[in-house]
Amino acid sequence: MSTNSMSRMTPYMFLAPAAGFMIVGLLYPIGYMIYASFLDWNPSQLIGEADFIGLRNYTSLLGDESFRESLTVTLKFSSIVVVTEMLIGVGLALLLDRNIRGISVLRTIFILPMMIAPIVVGLMWRYMYHPSVGVFNRILKDWGFEPIPWLSDSGWALASIIIADIWQWTPFIFILALAALQSLPRSALEASRIDGASGWQQIIHIKLPLMLPVLIVTGLLRLIDSFKVLEVILVMTNGGPGLSTEIMSLRISRTASEFRELGVAAAMSNYLLLLLLTLTIIMFVYNKIIDAREASVRQAVEEG
Amino acid sequence: MPNIRFDSVEKCYGTVKVLPPFDLDFEDSEFTVLVGPSGCGKSTTLRMLAGLEDVTSGEIYFDDKPISHLEPKDRDIAMVFQDYALYPHMNIAKNMSFALRLQKVQKKIIDEKVHRVAEMLGINELLNRKPGELSGGQRQRVAMGRALVRDASTFLFDEPLSNLDAKLRGKMRTELAEMRNTLDKNMVYVTHDQVEAMTLGDRIVVMANGLVQQEGTAEALFESPVNKFVAGFIGSPPTNFLEADLFEESGLLFARGEGFSLRLASALKDSLDTLSGRAVTLGIRPSVIKPGSEAPADSAQISLYVKLCEYLGAHKVIVTMCGLHEVMIESQSSARFETGVEAQFAIAPEDIMVFDKNTELRL
Numbered sequence: 001m002s003t004n005s006m007s008r009m010t011p012y013m014f015l016a017p018a019a020g021f022m023i024v025g026l027l028y029p030i031g032y033m034i035y036a037s038f039l040d041w042n043p044s045q046l047i048g049e050a051d052f053i054g055l056r057n058y059t060s061l062l063g064d065e066s067f068r069e070s071l072t073v074t075l076k077f078s079s080i081v082v083v084t085e086m087l088i089g090v091g092l093a094l095l096l097d098r099n100i101r102g103i104s105v106l107r108t109i110f111i112l113p114m115m116i117a118p119i120v121v122g123l124m125w126r127y128m129y130h131p132s133v134g135v136f137n138r139i140l141k142d143w144g145f146e147p148i149p150w151l152s153d154s155g156w157a158l159a160s161i162i163i164a165d166i167w168q169w170t171p172f173i174f175i176l177a178l179a180a181l182q183s184l185p186r187s188a189l190e191a192s193r194i195d196g197a198s199g200w201q202q203i204i205h206i207k208l209p210l211m212l213p214v215l216i217v218t219g220l221l222r223l224i225d226s227f228k229v230l231e232v233i234l235v236m237t238n239g240g241p242g243l244s245t246e247i248m249s250l251r252i253s254r255t256a257s258e259f260r261e262l263g264v265a266a267a268m269s270n271y272l273l274l275l276l277l278t279l280t281i282i283m284f285v286y287n288k289i290i291d292a293r294e295a296s297v298r299q300a301v302e303e304g
Numbered sequence: 305m306p307n308i309r310f311d312s313v314e315k316c317y318g319t320v321k322v323l324p325p326f327d328l329d330f331e332d333s334e335f336t337v338l339v340g341p342s343g344c345g346k347s348t349t350l351r352m353l354a355g356l357e358d359v360t361s362g363e364i365y366f367d368d369k370p371i372s373h374l375e376p377k378d379r380d381i382a383m384v385f386q387d388y389a390l391y392p393h394m395n396i397a398k399n400m401s402f403a404l405r406l407q408k409v410q411k412k413i414i415d416e417k418v419h420r421v422a423e424m425l426g427i428n429e430l431l432n433r434k435p436g437e438l439s440g441g442q443r444q445r446v447a448m449g450r451a452l453v454r455d456a457s458t459f460l461f462d463e464p465l466s467n468l469d470a471k472l473r474g475k476m477r478t479e480l481a482e483m484r485n486t487l488d489k490n491m492v493y494v495t496h497d498q499v500e501a502m503t504l505g506d507r508i509v510v511m512a513n514g515l516v517q518q519e520g521t522a523e524a525l526f527e528s529p530v531n532k533f534v535a536g537f538i539g540s541p542p543t544n545f546l547e548a549d550l551f552e553e554s555g556l557l558f559a560r561g562e563g564f565s566l567r568l569a570s571a572l573k574d575s576l577d578t579l580s581g582r583a584v585t586l587g588i589r590p591s592v593i594k595p596g597s598e599a600p601a602d603s604a605q606i607s608l609y610v611k612l613c614e615y616l617g618a619h620k621v622i623v624t625m626c627g628l629h630e631v632m633i634e635s636q637s638s639a640r641f642e643t644g645v646e647a648q649f650a651i652a653p654e655d656i657m658v659f660d661k662n663t664e665l666r667l
Contacts, residue, residue, distance in 0.1 A: 187389035190356050195403035195454070196377035205402070209393045297436045 030273075037266035043256075050263070057267035067268065069243045070251040077158065077247055078226040081165045086219055088166065089173025090211075094203060097181045107178070111171040118168075122235025125164040126151070129236070151237050154244035161233050161245050165226070173218055180214035181207065213290060220283040224276050248272050306366035306457060307332050308353065308490060313362035313372075315348055322348055323514045325362055335484050335491045337505030340537070342496055345514040347462060350494045354383050354460050366458075382451035383460040386467060388443045390435035390450070396422075397431040400450045421452045441472045448483075458490040465500065477503060498538050502526070510534050532664040535587045535657055541621055543587045544631045547661070552580045559586055559658070562627035566604040569654040584667065587657035590621065590634040595641075596648030603650040608633075610643050624649075 037057055041050035061067045092110065096103060113121070128135045129150035137147040150160045184207060192206045208215075230249040233239070239246030239254065246254075248268065256265035308330035315323040323345045330336050338346040351357040353364060355376035364372045371379055382403075390399050397418055398405075404414045422428045425445045435443055444464065451459055465473045465480075481504055484491065495501055501508050502522040509519040510533070518530045522538075529535035535543045548561035550568075557568045557580075566586070596605060608624035608631055615637060622633040622641055633649065641647065658667045 185387075185389065185392070187385045187387050188391055191383065191385060191389035191450075192391070192402070193356065194354060194376045194381060194383045195450075196406045197402075198377075201406060205406075206391060294436075297434070 033266045033269055036263055037270050039263040039266075041262040041266075043260050043262055053263070057263050058271075061264065061267055061271065066243060066246075067251065070246050070248055071271075073158065073243070073245065074227060074247040077162060077165075077229075077245075078223055080162050081169070081226050082219060082223050084162070084166050085170045085173050085222060086215070089170045090177045090208075090215065092170070092174050093177035093181055094207065097178060107175075111175055113168045114171045116168070118229075118231035119235055121164065121168050122232040125160075125167075125232070126236050129160055152241060154241045157237050157241060157245045161236055164232060164236065165229065168232070169222065169225075173222060176214060176218045177211065180211040184210050216286060217283060220279060220286075224279050227272060227276055227279075306369075306490070308458065308492075309365040310349075311363045311365060313349075313352065313364060314360045315345070315352060315357065316360045321514070326516055328509065328516060328519075330490060330492060331507070333488050333490060335493065335504060335506045337493045337495060337501040337508045338511060339495055339498055339501035339505075339508055340511035340517075344511040346494045346496075346511050349511070350460055350462055350492060353458075353492060354381055355379055379458075380456050381458045381460055382454040382456040383462065384447045384451050384464045386463040388435070388447040388467075390443060390446060392435050395432050395434055396427065396438075396446050396449075399435065399446060400431075400453045402450070403454050417453050417455075418449075421449045424452070425449050440468055441476070444468060444472075444476060456489075458492065459487075461491065461493040463495055464493075466495070466497070473500075480504060499540065502538070508538075510537060512537075528666075529587075529657070530666050532585055532587065532659040532666075535659070535666075539589060541590045541632045541634060543589050543657075544593075544629075546586045546588065546626060546629055546631070548584055548586050550579055550582050550584055550658075559584065559656070561586070562629070564606045564626060566606060566651065566656060567653050568604075568656055568658060579667070583661040585659045585661050585664070587659060588631070588651060589655070590632040592655035593631070593633045593649050593651055595635070595639060596650050598650075600650075600652070603652050604656070606649050606651065607646050608649055610641050610645060610647050612643055613641055 036047065036050075038052055038054055039047070039050040040053045040057075041047065096107065096110075116124075127133075131137055131147060131149060131152065134150070136150065140147055149156055151157050188210075189202060189206060192202050197205060228249055229247065230253065233245055233247060233250055234253070237245045239250045249272070252265050252268045252272070255261050255268060310326065310328040312325040312327060313323070314321070314325040328349070338349060340346050348357060352359050352372070355371075355374060359372040362372075363370045366379070391402065394402065400418050400421065401414045404417065418431070419428070422431055425448060427442065427445050427449060430438060430442060430446070435446065438446065444467075447464070465476050468476060477500060484504065493500075493504060502525075505522065507519060508522060508525055510517045510525065512533050518525060518534045525534060525538045529538065532545065536545065546561050546564070548559035548564075548566070551558055551560060559566050559568055593606075594603075606626070608626050611623045611625055611630075614621040614623065618637060620635050620637045620639060622635060624631045624633060624647075635641075659665065660667055
């Protein structure tokens with residue numbers, strides 16, 4: 001081998017171990033899942049014994065009432081939590097972006113929920129939502145209100161898991177929004193004060209527009225994440241009562257373990273994957289557009 | 305336009321005293337330059353005037369109205385920032401009209417004002433661009449335009465030219481000087497560049513270590529600095545300083561230092577009567593040291609070792625040594641000096657500034 005072709009090979013040789021891990025750890029399971037989604041496969045069978053049924057898993061899912069219900073719950077859950085978390089997180093960031101005594105302690109406390117393991121969060125909230133000994137109902141009772149069936153009523157259960165998710169994930173938005181805020185050009189904010197902007201006008205005309213690129217990416221990340229939430233809801237309601245809190249990932253896990261239909265579960269996972277892929281591509285394209293615009297601006301400046 | 309008055313204004317950050325209480329007056333329609341080395345408190349002074357920094361104690365008055373508790377927007381000021389501080393997400397027209405749009409001025413009037421100012425500054429064709437698409441000089445103009453559109457009574461400039469390259473800075477300086485003549489406004493300008501200060505300011509306030517050292521016209525500061533700092537800060541190349549002791553001989557006053565003895569102006573003598581033997585610092589501007597051959601007979605003579613000559617086109621800077629001290633001399637570029645030898649130079653006694661060595665005040 002000549003030194004020339006050696007040196008051309010070098011980067012690939014360095015990449016090879018990582019590529020190997022990627023293929024084994026990522027592509028193989030995904031390929032396996034895609035293949036499995038075309039099978040009528042029971043967990044007691046080996047994968048080779050399962051019947052190949054083409055796209056039937058996918059088509060039957062489209063007509064499946066429970067699957068559609070689960071999709072609706074997921075979309076409802078995700079859109080509500082993301083919007084609420086964005087509002088609260090950005091609001092808190094705007095509120096706490098200042099130098100007051102003890103602010104760093106406050107900030108640390110705010111991000112604590114994010115650091116707790118999801119199972120623990122689920123258990124914690126299940127106890128707090130407990131109909132008789134839970135802290136919420138005890139307080140309600142002390143104040144003379146009727147107790148609320150937080151997790152046992154299909155009307156309340158979704159709201160209850162949404163509250164728990166908001167509690168856990170608002171900090172994520174908060175720290176990213178705060179970081180974005182603190183990197184805003186200070187002099188532009190001062191200029192706007194001199195130009196006569198009140199606090200609100202500063203937020204609306206200067207801060208939010210300048211934070212927007214970060215906020216969009218944050219929102220999309222959170223949206224993608226919220227489609228995959230499992231443990232907290234599993235522990236709190238296990239999808240019930242009825243199907244009221246059965247989000248997609250939970251439905252997938254139950255289809256595989258309880259209904260013993262691995263092919264259907266795989267097909268469902270692929271639907272979820274497609275959904276997430278679409279969101280990721282939107283995010284990717286958005287970043288590309290921003291980069292391209294900045295590049296063309298730079299070019300214009302250099303030429304000008 | 306209001307008279308601006310600082311009345312024993314003080315600024316502290318926590319326990320750190322940045323600016324001890326000071327008074328300062330800005331006359332009506334005057335271009336005042338605050339100049340000093342970085343950290344001297346000039347920017348803080350401007351920012352207190354703008355309302356971006358709180359005043360720790362004391363009061364700022366616009367005419368007789370106390371304003372230190374007012375928000376920046378209620379002070380009728382416009383400001384140009386060092387880094388221009390344009391709003392990156394708005395185009396130039398939007399940047400310039402931001403204040404007017406907040407005031408809910410009619411769109412027609414806004415357009416008219418923006419176009420008039422853009423015309424004046426020659427940035428008409430940039431109105432639809434974003435700040436990121438402009439060069440430094442263009443951004444500088446837009447920042448200026450944004451302040452002008454406001455039509456405020458007082459304009460504040462915080463080192464507006466320091467981010468430009470030398471050539472552009474000179475050009476913008478000239479334009480600013482022209483603008484000063486056409487606008488009947490109070491202008492307060494902060495810079496660390498004494499050339500900018502001298503060329504622009506009707507009045508210059510020299511600051512150092514949080515204290516106002518001297519204020520006055522460029523000529524006054526150059527001709528009669530009150531202390532060693534001002535003498536050293538104003539003028540380029542800077543004033544040469546030599547340590548010396550005073551002594552009196554046959555009714556004349558002399559300063560004797562390492563390797564020189566210079567006769568001082570007789571006008572000084574009376575006030576120095578009692579000061580014989582006192583330690584002083586002599587301040588000698590590079591432009592007043594002449595080659596010995598050209599000097600009038602009554603001038604003070606000094607022998608200097610010529611180290612090198614810097615040719616600068618219109619003039620020359622000769623670097624010489626007086627003992628261990630470097631002494632700069634400014635001369636015509638046609639003058640010839642041999643390097644590496646001692647040469648005789650002369651200084652008119654009245655051109656020698658004498659400062660007390662301890663207080664650094666001019667005697």
